[in-house]
Amino acid sequence: MKLRKYQPTDCAEIAELFYTTVHTINAKDYTKPQLDAWATGNIDRSAWDQSFLEHNTLVAEEGSTIVGFGDMDSNGYLDRLYVHKNYQGKGIASAIVNELEQQAARQGVSFFTTHASLTAKSFFEKRGYRAIRTNQVDRNGIQLTNFIMEKSNIKGM
Template identity: 55%
Template sequence: MYLRLYRPEDLESLTRLFFETIHTVNAGDYTPEQLWAWAPGAVDAARWDHTLREHHSLVALDGDLIIGFGDMDGSGYLDRLFVHRHFQSRGTATALCDALERHAAAAGVTHFTTHASITARPFFSHRGYRTLREQQVVRRAVLLTNFVMEKSIT
């Protein structure tokens, strides 16, 4: 596995990975209605491309296959972190987070935040993130639970 910066030509693969990961990996923690509200199968591609270009965005590859991706903005907010269902628990998310956090820390960021799903919360807790609060977010008129989490490095 290796990491590289996001390229616009990755977008279709990333949005497909996003959809498939949510509908498989997250299926144990969310109802089918919530999964479809979160990932209905179509994203605003222009918006995704814009934020992926604006943020520090990394893609994880196994050979030529994209197996994960993540992005963090300049404030230390980890926006997206998704790993292909067949590559779970192999260090991909850890490698992505390590690289994103290192990059942000080198730019002077002293704490990281994320809105972690029920599924991802244990991963972030293990990395030293603490839960600030549980929240309900609305996606397509459906409530989803996630957690605002933070990690300080000072």
């Protein structure tokens, strides 16, 4: 597996990975209506591409297949982190987050935040993030629960 910077030509494959991952991996924690509201299959690829280009976005590849992606803004907010349904548990998410955090730290970021799904909460807790509060997100009239989580990058805290 190798990590590389996002390229606009990745967007279509990433959109498919996002949809498939949400509808399979997150199905253990969310209902079908919640999954459908979260990942409709009809994202605005232009908006996602722009967001990926504005953020530090990394893509994980196995051969020529994208197996994961993650993006962090300049303030240390980890926006998206998804790993292909067939590549779960192989350290891909950890590798992506490690690199994003290290790059952000080199830019002077000392505090990381994310909105973690029910499915991802334990992953982030193992990485030193702590849940600040439970959050309810409304997507097309459907309520989704996630957790606002944070992590200090300052040693000793």
